[in-house]
Amino acid sequence: MTDQLVIKNFQTAVIDEPLKRPFITHLHKVTAIHAVQVKLILTNGLTGTGAATPNEKVTGDTMSSLKETMDSVIGPQLVGKSLNHLEELMATLANVIRYNEPAKAAFDMAVYDLLSQITKLPFPALFGGAKDTMQTDYTISIGSQEQMVTEARELVAAGFTALKIKIGNNPVAEDVATVAEIARTVGPKIPLRLDVNQGWNYKQARRALTMLEERNLNIAFVEQPLAADQIAEMARLRMQTTIPIMLDESVFLPADALRVIRADAADYVNIKLMKCGGLFQAAKINDLCATAGIGCMVGCMIESQVGLAAGLAFALGHQNVKFIDLDSCFMAKDSAMTLISNDGPKLMLN
Structure with missing residues (x-):
């Protein structure tokens, strides 16, 4: 039987939303919500969504480095992996590249979105x-x-x-x-x-x-x-x-x-x-x-x-x-x- 929970493809898109007012901390000033959204598509047609937000001062990434890592490094390595083997999938995600935790988080969220749909359980x-x-x-x-x-x-x-x-x-x-x-x-x-x-x-x-x-x-x-x-x-x-x-x-x-x-x-x-x-x-x-x-x-x-x-x-x-x-x-x-x-x-x- 064909495994219907295999990741068949992925797509990314940029999100930019201005803030009502600048947000200022000891580390930086933020004027907008910047994110890269990812969609994971399974063989059975289900789609899961996740998103990553970069932070140069905390996680050490930018929007351009984040999207490049998601498009060229992480995404291709997850295509062909199955949600039936979650430990293996998550080990691949954790080890595919050092650091870059926001990029990893986006794909991780998309996986859990899919698990919620598959099990018909509320996310929490x-x-x-x-x-x-x-x-x-x-x-x-x-x-x-x-x-x-x-x-x-x-x-x-x-x-x-x-x-x-x-x-x-x-x-x-x-x-x-x-x-x-x-x-x-x-x-x-x-x-x-x-x-x-x-x-x-x-x-x-x-x-x-x-x-x-x-x-x-x-x-x-x-x-x-x-x-x-x-x-x-x-x-x-x-x-x-x-x-x-x-x-x-x-x-x-x-x-x-x-x-x-x-x-x-x-x-x-x-x-x-x-x-x-x-x-x-x-x-x-x-x-x-x-x-x-x-x-x-x-x-x-x-x-x-x-x-x-x-x-x-x-x-x-x-x-x-x-x-x-x-x-x-x-x-x-x-x-x-x-x-x-x-x-x-x-x-x-x-």
Whole structure:
């Protein structure tokens, strides 16, 4: 009998969507959603869709390098592979080229889209179906204190119940003052998630965390306070503060998660499909973290709805995913959503 689950062909297309306003972090400034979408076509005619978003500062790719890798390297190697042999397919995807995790993630998403269609299971059910909905935070990018406080006030008025605040570009005292003013403005019931994007050295981080503790603010966690490779320093910092530490850029692949776990360097880990190469590898990271008692967040780059929907499906499927940061679904200038529905900050899949 002919295997009907063989990948027969693939197609890619470029997506560009301008943002309502620039998104600024310690690492870069983003003005649009850029993505390469891929469609995998099976012998039986089913089509699965995935998408990749490049990030020069985090994953080291551009739109041109991303599309070239997908068209000329990864796609041709997957043609002829069968979804009946998922381990072999995913091993080929992981090893066909070093790095290039966003490109791999796009093909991985398309495979899982196909699996959902074949099994007739909702996307989150493929991962456990733990939840039907989760609430995302909304990220306030770096700006003047007045701009950031105003945006925080508007977001809480719009119904958001958690805010993520980008810091790390300014002197520590200035950043802490901005966080304190945002906390004063939105009130103690709104948890603040602070993201430094590797912007501090150890001395600055120690000072900042002490100052934040002294102010007794509702800080859910501080994300990636130090450079990605400073795992030992992160572990030492974590022992010197009561504020939970989340790691993001320190954890791309399952081996990175294992290194962080062994060092006792994190309270939480931020899983992004663009960093780890897709859902198959994300599940490994989450399993490692769950075993070690480390909760996870599912985050995103400034991604298209296809990528966000895959991330949301993963988050809904896993009990160990405690937070989601999938707010870029609200950031596009044309923010009409087709794959994701929302009730304020509450997200669910269509």
